[in-house]
Amino acid sequence: MALNWPYENRGGYLYVDGVSALDAARRFGTPLYLYSENMIRRQYRRISEAFSKQYPKTRILYAAKANTNLSILRALREEGAEIDAVSPGEVHAALHAGYRPGQILFTGTSVGLDELLYLLDAGVRMNVDSESQLDSLLEQEVPEMVSVRVNPEVGAGHHEHVITAGYEAKFGVWDEDAIGVYAKAKRAGVKRFGVQMHIGSGNLDVGNYLLAAKRLLEVAGHVRRETGVEFDFVDLGGGLGVPYKPGERQVDLDAFFGELVSFIKGELERRDLGEPELWFEPGRFLVAEAGVLLTRVTTVKRNPKRKFVGVDAGFNTLVRPAMYGSYHHILAASAMDEPEEVVDVYGPLCESGDLFARDRRLPQVSEGALLAIMNAGAYGFSMASRYNSRPLPAEVMVGDGEARLIRGRETLGDLLGGQC
Ligand code: LLP
Numbered sequence: 001m002a003l004n005w006p007y008e009n010r011g012g013y014l015y016v017d018g019v020s021a022l023d024a025a026r027r028f029g030t031p032l033y034l035y036s037e038n039m040i041r042r043q044y045r046r047i048s049e050a051f052s053k054q055y056p057k058t059r060i061l062y063a064a065k066a067n068t069n070l071s072i073l074r075a076l077r078e079e080g081a082e083i084d085a086v087s088p089g090e091v092h093a094a095l096h097a098g099y100r101p102g103q104i105l106f107t108g109t110s111v112g113l114d115e116l117l118y119l120l121d122a123g124v125r126m127n128v129d130s131e132s133q134l135d136s137l138l139e140q141e142v143p144e145m146v147s148v149r150v151n152p153e154v155g156a157g158h159h160e161h162v163i164t165a166g167y168e169a170k171f172g173v174w175d176e177d178a179i180g181v182y183a184k185a186k187r188a189g190v191k192r193f194g195v196q197m198h199i200g201s202g203n204l205d206v207g208n209y210l211l212a213a214k215r216l217l218e219v220a221g222h223v224r225r226e227t228g229v230e231f232d233f234v235d236l237g238g239g240l241g242v243p244y245k246p247g248e249r250q251v252d253l254d255a256f257f258g259e260l261v262s263f264i265k266g267e268l269e270r271r272d273l274g275e276p277e278l279w280f281e282p283g284r285f286l287v288a289e290a291g292v293l294l295t296r297v298t299t300v301k302r303n304p305k306r307k308f309v310g311v312d313a314g315f316n317t318l319v320r321p322a323m324y325g326s327y328h329h330i331l332a333a334s335a336m337d338e339p340e341e342v343v344d345v346y347g348p349l350c351e352s353g354d355l356f357a358r359d360r361r362l363p364q365v366s367e368g369a370l371l372a373i374m375n376a377g378a379y380g381f382s383m384a385s386r387y388n389s390r391p392l393p394a395e396v397m398v399g400d401g402e403a404r405l406i407r408g409r410e411t412l413g414d415l416l417g418g419q420c
Pocket of ligand 1: 200285379
C-alpha cells in the first residue's frame with residue numbers, strides 16, 4: 001500500500017504515533033483533529049532533502065493555508081521552513097509562531113487597502129498578483145524587493161476549483177503584461193525581484209510543472225531581456241499531491257525534483273537568467289497525511305436501500321468531500337478487525353450533501369464507536385466553519401505516545417462572541 005500514515009492497528013484499535021485514538025477521543029472529546037508531529041517533520045525533511053540535492057540554493061515555504069495551527073507552524077520553523085501566506089491572518093499567525101517578516105512571502109489576490117497597509121507595516125515580502133496591486137503598493141512605499149505571480153497558462157489540480165493557472169483562473173499576471181509590471185517596479189526604484197507561479201493543487205505528476213516552468217522561464221527571459229531585471233528567486237508554487245486512496249501512488253520525490261530542476265537549470269542557462277534561488281511552496285504534502293479526524297458514531301440506521309452511519313463531524317469540520325467530492329479514507333478506529341459491510345457515512349448538518357462517504361466498505365460499527373477520517377491534516381481545520389452554529393473542534397498534537405492539546409474546542413458561548 002502506498003499510503004504513508006503514522007498509524008497502527010493494535011488488537012482492533014487505532015493508534016496514531018503511539019497514542020490510542022480511543023483514549024484521545026475520551027480525553028479531548030469529538031470531533032477531534034489529531035496530528036503527528038513526527039510525520040510533519042519527516043515530510044519536511046524528505047521534501048527539503050530531495051529538492052536541495054538537486055540545486056545549491058533552495059527554500060521551502062510552507063503554504064500556511066493548509067493548516068495554520070501555531071504548533072505546526074513552530075515545528076516547521078524549527079525544521080527550517082519559511083512561509084507562503086495569503087492573508088493578514090496567516091501573516092499574523094506566522095509572526096506569532098516566530099517567523100521573521102523576511103521569511104514570509106505574501107501572495108494575495110484581490111487585496112484590500114487595509115490589508116496592504118497591515119502587510120507593509122509587518123514588513124513581509126510581497127508577491128503581486130496584478131498590475132493594480134503593484135500600483136497600490138507603490139503608492140504606499142517602494143519596497144526593496146517585489147515578486148510577481150505570473151500565470152503560466154498551464155494549470156492542473158484534483159478539481160476545477162483548485163486549478164490556479166490558465167485562461168479560466170483569476171490568478172496572476174498574464175505573460176505579455178509581465179514586462180510592463182516589472183518595468184514599472186524597476187522605474188519606481190525596486191532593486192530586487194522574484195517571479196512566482198502556482199499551477200494548482202493535488203498534482204502527482206511532474207509533467208504539468210515542466211510545461212508551466214517552461215512558460216514561466218520564457219516570460220522571465222523576456223522580462224530580463226526587455227527590462228534588465230535580474231531574478232533573485234524563481235518560486236515554483238506548491239501543489240504536490242499525496243495519496244488519499246489505498247493503492248494510489250506516492251510521488252517519487254527524487255524523480256520529481258530531479259526532472260524538474262534539471263529542466264529548470266537548462267532553461268535558466270539558455271535564457272541567461274543566472275543562478276537564482278529556487279523556491280517551492282508545499283502545503284498539503286507537509287501536513288495532509290499527518291492528520292486524522294476522529295469522530296464518534298451517534299446513529300446507525302437504514303432505509304430499504306441503504307445503511308447509514310451518522311457521526312458527529314460534518315462538512316463544518318471537514319469540507320473537502322462536500323466541496324470537491326474528495327475521497328477520504330475512513331477507518332473504524334475502535335473496531336478495525338470487525339467484518340466489513342457497505343454503508344454511507346454522514347454528518348449532523350441539515351443538508352443532504354453532508355456526507356463523507358457513499359457506499360463505503362467499513363468494518364461493522366455500532367453507536368458509540370469511533371471512526372477516523374484520514375488525510376485530514378491539510379485543509380481540514382483551516383476550512384472548518386461554524387455552520388449550523390456548531391463550535392469549531394479541538395486539535396491535538398501526538399508524538400511518541402504523548403498527546404497534547406494545541407487548540408481548545410470552542411464553546412457555545414464562543415458562537416455568540418462579537419455580537420450584541
Ligand atoms: N502556493 C499558493 C500560492 C497556493 O495558492 C497554494 C494553494 C499553495 C502554494 C499550496 O498548495 P498545496 O501544496 O497545498 O496543494 N482547499 C483545497 C486546496 C486549495 C489550495 C489553494 N492554494 C483542497 O482542500 O484541496
